[in-house]
Amino acid sequence: MARIIVITSGKGGVGKTTTAAALAMGLALKGKRTAVVDFDVGLRNLDLIMGCERRVVYDFVNVIKEEATLNQALIRDKRSDHLYILPASQTRDKDALAKDAVGRVLEELSDSFDFVVCDSPAGIEHGATMAMYYADDAIVVTNPEVSSVRDSDRMLGILSSKSRRAENGDEPIREHLLLTRYDPRRVDNGDMLSVEDVQEILSLSLIGVIPESKAVLSASNAGIPVILDHDSDAGQAYADTVSRYLGEDIPHRFTEAEKKGFLSRLFKG
């Protein structure tokens, strides 16, 4: 049985798809058989971030409507034998994801994978609720910014009331906070919520802090999950996050501003 992980946030543009791509690739690099599923029907983008947009033949909705088998729709990643991508449909409407059918597809994925990563669309509509309904774990992607934090809290409420685990009275979904686009210098200047602030407000366990990084845009430009950019701060932060998710105890990095010397602080404009 696979563990189903939903990447959620409520607010758009905070880094869900970047995170889904990085996490899925990271798990695959650790030898875990991983499938990453795009739930953003109508606005698919995971294929682009993963760099397999030209290899899409069938999609999630085709599988749901039994127009294609799961194996026909899954795209094997060229960089890792352990990683497969199930793209969203670009043309259908979001209500194409019927709850039972989504459950059936996830169950079939569970048979052959260790982890199924569900990339949720923004918002709290059907696609987003379907992405989280069957989840065992949730990674709540949050920017250190008021609307993102508020939306994350809203998602926590939905996770704890409208998921399958909640409805069946099972052990609740394990929720993790992933803080992205973090800028320690702005935190030091008092202009950005700190890791501790966000954790205190949301009372969530912290699984990682991804610094604001040019590497993220470069990676998405090239269609390469940023975790493969081993030299970049964001790539390393995602690698740490994957290790933490798998149970390793690793201290958080990139949460402190680089210390500058007295003189450079004095004279830099």
Place this chain on the structure above:
Amino acid sequence: MGLLDYFRSSQPKGSANVAKERLQILVAHDRAARDRPSYLPKLQQEIIDVIRKYVDVDMNAVSVNYEQEDAHEVLELNIVLPEAAQQRLAP
């Protein structure tokens, strides 16, 4: 960071504190609303309807508060009667 900022850096910090305070209040409020049973608005409406049979009160005169403590739930009803209410009460 320029020269002036360097000496100023010990002063109270920027906008993050405001953000944190606002969020703490907001999240507490949202969470309280989330835990409430879904029948509360309807309950409130029906209570108002019953009271209106006897007293002319407006919507805001009845507040229904729901609080959850460890082992028990408290449903608190607060009804503010208008000053002239006694005259209108049924004999």
